[in-house]
Amino acid sequence: MPMPADDIIALIKAGIPDAEIEMTDLAGDNDHWKAVITAESFRGRLRVAQHQMVYAALGDKMGGELHALALETRVPG
Template sequence: MITLEQVETMIKAKLPDAQVKVQDLTGGGDHLEAVVVSSEFEGKNRVKQHQMVYGALQEAMASEAIHALALKTYTPSAWEEAKTA
């Protein structure tokens, strides 16, 4: 089983400036939610942002260490707006 810290580390390896928060949605460790804030998302649509995160987790997804992943991705400015909304 993969740990939440390992998922965070994998994302940060591909997106070094990212702020990452990973939660286990079911308690089983394989259905996760990740909130990722990165300046590397600037100018990219939501699909491209998610592809970037999935790319970072490709190995864990392929081995089914992560069965399901809910993603919320934000640029830093969009994150600030979301926090105040």
């Protein structure tokens, strides 16, 4: 079952409250997403640590309901 963008955004915002999130449906099927996430809380962290923060926020949805998510993380500039 595809996961809507609003659900993905809600999960990420719950785990990373300062996140600004842009979602792109890569295949037009509500199932293959790209998320560009900008958060001050990423500052000073390696990219892998930033991605781990996002995966932690998504919890068990990643790899289940949500199986295709391309991530781009940024700090505000």
